[in-house]
Amino acid sequence: MTVMDISSVPCEFKVNHKAPTLEVSIVGDWVLESQAPDLEIVLAQLGDVSQVKRLAFSTEALGRWDSLLMTELIRLIDYGAKQGIQVDTATLPEGIQGLLSLVYAVPERVGARREETKMPWLAVIGNGGLRIQKDAHALVVFIGETMLSVAALARGKARFRWVDLWTYIQDCGPSALPIVSLISLLVGLILAFVGAVQLALFGAQIYIADLVGLGMTREMGGLMAAIIMSGRTGASYAAQLGTMQVNSEIDALKTMGFEPMEFLVLPRILALILIMPLLCLYADLMGIVGGALVTVSFFDVSLVEYLNRTANAVHLTDFTIGIVKCAVFGVLIALSGCMRGMQCGRSASSVGDAATSAVVTGIIFIVIADSLMTIMCNRLGI
Amino acid sequence: MILASLTIKNMTMAYGDFIIQRDLDFTINRGDIFIIMGGSGCGKSTLLMHLIGLQKPAKGDVFYGEESLWHAEHKVRQRILKRTGVLFQSGALLSSMTLAENIALPITEHTCLGAQRIREIVSYKLALVGLAGFEDYYPSEISGGMQKRAGLARAMALDPEILFFDEPSAGLDPVSAKLLDDLIRSLRDNLGATIVMVTHELASIFAIGTNSVFLDPETKTMIASGPPKQLLAESHDPKVIRFLTRGETENQVINETKNQESSDL
Numbered sequence: 001m002t003v004m005d006i007s008s009v010p011c012e013f014k015v016n017h018k019a020p021t022l023e024v025s026i027v028g029d030w031v032l033e034s035q036a037p038d039l040e041i042v043l044a045q046l047g048d049v050s051q052v053k054r055l056a057f058s059t060e061a062l063g064r065w066d067s068l069l070m071t072e073l074i075r076l077i078d079y080g081a082k083q084g085i086q087v088d089t090a091t092l093p094e095g096i097q098g099l100l101s102l103v104y105a106v107p108e109r110v111g112a113r114r115e116e117t118k119m120p121w122l123a124v125i126g127n128g129g130l131r132i133q134k135d136a137h138a139l140v141v142f143i144g145e146t147m148l149s150v151a152a153l154a155r156g157k158a159r160f161r162w163v164d165l166w167t168y169i170q171d172c173g174p175s176a177l178p179i180v181s182l183i184s185l186l187v188g189l190i191l192a193f194v195g196a197v198q199l200a201l202f203g204a205q206i207y208i209a210d211l212v213g214l215g216m217t218r219e220m221g222g223l224m225a226a227i228i229m230s231g232r233t234g235a236s237y238a239a240q241l242g243t244m245q246v247n248s249e250i251d252a253l254k255t256m257g258f259e260p261m262e263f264l265v266l267p268r269i270l271a272l273i274l275i276m277p278l279l280c281l282y283a284d285l286m287g288i289v290g291g292a293l294v295t296v297s298f299f300d301v302s303l304v305e306y307l308n309r310t311a312n313a314v315h316l317t318d319f320t321i322g323i324v325k326c327a328v329f330g331v332l333i334a335l336s337g338c339m340r341g342m343q344c345g346r347s348a349s350s351v352g353d354a355a356t357s358a359v360v361t362g363i364i365f366i367v368i369a370d371s372l373m374t375i376m377c378n379r380l381g382i
Numbered sequence: 383m384i385l386a387s388l389t390i391k392n393m394t395m396a397y398g399d400f401i402i403q404r405d406l407d408f409t410i411n412r413g414d415i416f417i418i419m420g421g422s423g424c425g426k427s428t429l430l431m432h433l434i435g436l437q438k439p440a441k442g443d444v445f446y447g448e449e450s451l452w453h454a455e456h457k458v459r460q461r462i463l464k465r466t467g468v469l470f471q472s473g474a475l476l477s478s479m480t481l482a483e484n485i486a487l488p489i490t491e492h493t494c495l496g497a498q499r500i501r502e503i504v505s506y507k508l509a510l511v512g513l514a515g516f517e518d519y520y521p522s523e524i525s526g527g528m529q530k531r532a533g534l535a536r537a538m539a540l541d542p543e544i545l546f547f548d549e550p551s552a553g554l555d556p557v558s559a560k561l562l563d564d565l566i567r568s569l570r571d572n573l574g575a576t577i578v579m580v581t582h583e584l585a586s587i588f589a590i591g592t593n594s595v596f597l598d599p600e601t602k603t604m605i606a607s608g609p610p611k612q613l614l615a616e617s618h619d620p621k622v623i624r625f626l627t628r629g630e631t632e633n634q635v636i637n638e639t640k641n642q643e644s645s646d647l
Contacts, residue, residue, distance in 0.1 A: 032493055032541070066541040071502040074509075098572035099510065102565070106512035113515040347477030347522045 009063050012037045020053035024076075027061040030069035039072055043079055055080050056088045070099060142339045146269065149261045153270075158262045168271035172233045176279065179232065180225055184216070184283035187224050188290025191215050196299055205299040209309035212291030217318040221284035223370060225276065226329035230362035234337035237268050238358035241341025242351035250342070260342070269334040276330030277323045284322060317382055325373050329366050336361040387412040387544055387576045388433065393442030395428055402428050405603050406442070408595050415570055415577040415590050417610060420597035421625065426580045427471075427548055429597065433578065434546055435463050446544075464492060467537030468546045472553075473529035475521040481508065481532045482517035488539045507535040511565065527558045531565075538569070545569070547579040551586055559583065563590050584628060588614075596622050 011028035024042060028034075055076065062069075073096070080087040089097055119127075152158040195211040241264060244250050250260050288310060295301045340358040344350050388410040395402040402425035410416045418426050431437040433444055435451060444451040446462045454462065475484050485504045489495065495503070508514055511531040521529050530550065537545055550566065551559035567590045570577050581587060587594065587610045594613065596606040598621060606613055606622045614626045 032495065036499070067503050067506060068499075071499070071506050074506055075502070095572040095574065098568055102512075102568060102572070103506065103509040103514075106509075106514065108509075108514040109516075112519075114518040116518075345522065347520075349478035350522075 010034065011063075011069075013039070013042050015042055017052070021056055022052045022054070023056050023058060025058045025061065026069070029063035030065040030072075032066055032068050034068070036068055036072065039075055042076065052085060054086045054088060057091050059091065059093055062093070065096070070096070070103075073100065074103060138343060139339065142342070143335065145261045146265065146335065149259065149266045152259075152262060153266060158266055159258060160263045160267045165267040165271055168268055169275055171236075172229060172271055173275040173278065176229065176232055177282070179228055180279055180283055181286050183224050183228055184221060184286035185290040185293075187220050188212055188216055188287030189294050191220065191287070192291040192294035196294065200299065205295065205301055206305060206309055208291060208295045208299065208301070209306050210313040212295075213288055213310040213314040214318060216287035216291070217284045217314055217322045219322070219370075219374070221287055222280040222322045222326035222329060223366070225279045225283045225326060226333065226366045227363060229272070229276065229279070229330070230333045230336075230366060231359055233272065234333045234358045234362040235355040237334065237337030238341040238344070238354040239351055241265075241338060242344030242354040245342070245344045246346050246348070246351060265334075265338040265342070268338055269331065272330040272334040273327055276326045276333075280323050280326035281319070284319065321373075321377055321382065325370065328369055328373070332365040332369060333362045336365055387414075387447060388578070389445040390433075391443050391445065393432065393444065394440045395425060395432055395437075396440040401440070401602055403597055403602055403604070404441075406595075408604065408607055410576060410578060411593070412576050413570065413574065415567065415579065415592045417587050417591040417594035418578065418580045418597065419582055419587060419594055419610075419625070421582070421599055424597040424599035426582075426597060430546060430548055430578070430580050434466060434468050435459055464540065465542055466544045466546060467540065467542035469530070469533045469537045469548065469550060471548045472526075473521065473533030475529060475533055475536065477521050480518050480520055481513065481524075481535075484521070484532065485536045485539050488536070492540060503539070507538055508532070510538070510569075511535045527554050527562075530554065530562070534562075534565070538573075541573070542575060544576045544578060547577065547581070549581055549583075550579060551581065551583045556585070559586065560589075566590060582625075584626065587626075596625070 009028040011026075011030045011034055014025040014027055016023040016025065030036075073092075077087050077089070077100070079085075089100055092100070149158055191212050192208050195208050196205060199205055199207050199211075241250070244264070250264070253260050253263055292303060292306050295306050296303050337358045340354040340361065344354040390406050390408050390410075393406040394404040395406075406429070418429055420426050428437065432439050433451075438452055443453060446465070449458070449462055451459060451462055475481070476487070479487070482501070482504045485507055486500050489500050489503060504517065505514070508516060511534050513528060513531055513535065516524065516528070516532070521532065524532070530553075534550075545566075547566070550562055554562060563586050566577055566579075569575060579586070579591070591610040594607060594610045595604050596613070597603075598605045600621075605619055606617055608616075610626070613622060617623055617626075
C-alpha cells in the first residue's frame with residue numbers, strides 16, 4: 001500500500017441551508033497541493049441569509065486533510081465569531097477538534113500584533129538626526145572609557161593577559177604582510193605609470209622617483225595599509241567582540257571582576273598602535289620597489305639612478321609624517337572595530353552588522369583624519 | 383498493525399576514528415513518542431544528527447519506512463527529509479527574519495502556495511503553539527521559551543510525519559516544560575505525527591514517552607529499550623535504574639545497608 005496511489009479527490013465545501021442552521025459538508029482531500037475552493041461562497045451565504053444562527057459541519061466525505069483545511073476552518077470560525085453566528089465544531093473529527101482547541105487555547109495577547117505604520121518623511125529625518133546624536137554620544141563614551149583604561153595601564157593597574165597582546169600583534173602584523181606587500185607594490189606601480197605618462201612628455205622620467213617616493217611615504221603607504229587593516233583587523237575585532245557579546249562571554253568577564261575595556265579592548269588597540277607604523281614603513285618600501293620595477297623596465301632609467309634620486313627626494317620628515325599618520329589610523333581602526341563589537345546586539349545578524357559598520361566607520365574616520373592631517377602639514381609647511 | 387516509521391539498522395557513529403556508539407538497532411513506530419536518553423556525552427544529539435541527515439553514519443543505515451536514508455541519492459534524501467521537522471535545542475530561528483518569515487521559509491521553498499494562503503498557514507501554526515499575533519517579531523525580541531515554541535511552529539510548517547526534538551525542555555521552567563510536553567503530546571494525538579525526542583528530563587520522559595532507547599557512554603552502545611515506565615519497573619541494569627531514578631535508589635540501597643549494619647550492631 002502506498003499513499004501516492006490514492007488519486008486525490010478534489011476538495012470542496014457543500015452548503016446546505018436548513019434555517020436557522022447552515023450545514024457545511026467538507027468533501028474530498030484537503031491537502032496543501034490541492035486547489036482550495038473559494039471560501040467566499042460559504043461566507044457569502046452566511047452574510048446574505050441573516051437568519052443563519054448556527055454553523056454546523058458534516059465530514060462523512062472528508063478524505064485526507066492538513067493545514068489547508070485548518071486554515072479554512074479557522075477563517076470560518078473567526079468570521080462566525082465576528083457575525084455572532086454559533087459555530088458547532090462537535091461533529092468535526094477528533095484530531096481537528098484537538099488542533100482547534102490548541103489554536104484557541106492561548107488568546108492573542110492584547111497589543112502584541114504590530115501595525116505596519118508608514119512614517120512621515122520629517123519623522124524619518126528626525127530619527128536619523130537622533131540616531132547620529134546617539135552614535136556620537138556612544139563614541140564619546142567609548143573614547144572616554146578607552147582613555148580610562150589607558151590611564152589604568154599607565155599606572156600599571158590594567159588587567160589583561162600579555163599573551164593576548166602577543167597573539168593580537170601576530171594577527172595584525174606578520175599575518176597581514178602578504179596582502180600589504182601585494183597592494184603596496186601595485187600602488188607603487190600604478191603611481192609610477194600615472195606619473196610616467198606625463199613626465200615622459202618632457203623627458204623627465206627620472207622624476208618618477210620623486211613622485212613615487214614622496215607619494216608613498218607621505219600619503220599612500222599609510223593610507224593603503226590603514227584601509228587594508230580596517231577591512232582585515234577592524235572587521236575581525238568587531239566580529240570577535242560581537243560573538244563574545246552574543247555568547248554572554250563579556251557578561252561572564254564582568255562577573256569575574258574583569259573590566260572588558262581593559263581585558264578585551266586595550267590589548268587590541270595597543271597591538272594596532274604598535275604594529276601600524278611598522279606596516280606603514282613596510283608598505284612605503286614595497287611601493288618604492290613597485291615604482292622602481294616600472295621605471296627601470298619601461299622608462300630607460302637605471303636602478304642606481306632611481307635609488308639615488310629617491311634618496312635625494314625623500315627625507316626623514318616625509319617618512320615620519322607617514323608613520324605618525326598611520327599610528328593615528330591604527331587607533332581609529334581599533335576604536336571603531338572594538339566599539340562596534342562592544343555595541344553589538346545578541347543575534348547572528350547583528351554580528352554581521354557590527355563587522356560591516358566597523359569597516360565603514362573605520363574608513364570614514366581614516367579619510368577624515370587623513371584630510372585634516374594633510375591640511376595641517378600643509379599649513380605648517382612640513 | 384503498527385507501521386515502522388523509522389528503523390535504525392546496525393548503525394555505528396564515529397568522528398573519524400573515535401567511535402561514539404556502535405551496533406545501534408531499533409525501530410520507531412508510527413505514532414510513538416520515542417525518547418533517546420542517556421547521560422551527558424553519550425551521543426544522543428549525535429544520533430539525532432544521523433537521523434535527520436546532517437551526519438553520515440560510519441556503518442549501517444537509517445530507514446524511513448522502507449527507504450534507506452544514507453544509501454539514497456541526494457534528491458531522494460531531500461524528499462525523505464521534507465517529511466520531517468526538527469526543533470533544535472535553542473530554536474535555531476534565523477535571527478535576521480521575523481517569526482512569520484521564519485515559518486514561511488520552508489513553505490515558500492517547497493510548495494507553490496500563494497502569499498495569502500502562506501500567511502494564513504503561518505498564523506495558524508503560530509496560534510497552535512500559543513504565539514498568535516507575534517508574526518512580526520524578531521527572534522531576539524521574544525523570550526527563550528517563546529523562541530522554542532516558534533521553532534516548533536517552523537518545524538511543523540510543512541505538516542511533517544516525523545518531528546524531531548533536541549532537548550525541548552532544556553532551559554525552560556518546570557511549568558513551561560510541562561506545557562511544552564502537553565503541546566507535543568496533543569500534536570502527536572491530533573496530527574498523527576511520530577515524535578522523536580532527545581532528552582534527559584525525567585519528568586518528560588515518564589510523562590509522555592511511549593518508547594525509548596538508552597545509550598551508554600561506557601560500553602558505547604544501547605543497553606536498554608522499551609517504554610520508560612516499563613524500563614523503570616523491569617530493568618535490571620543498574621545504570622538504567624540509576625539514570626531513571628536520578629541515582630536515588632543507589633543512596634537508598636546504601637542507606638538500607640547502613641541501617642542494617644547499625645541494627646546489626
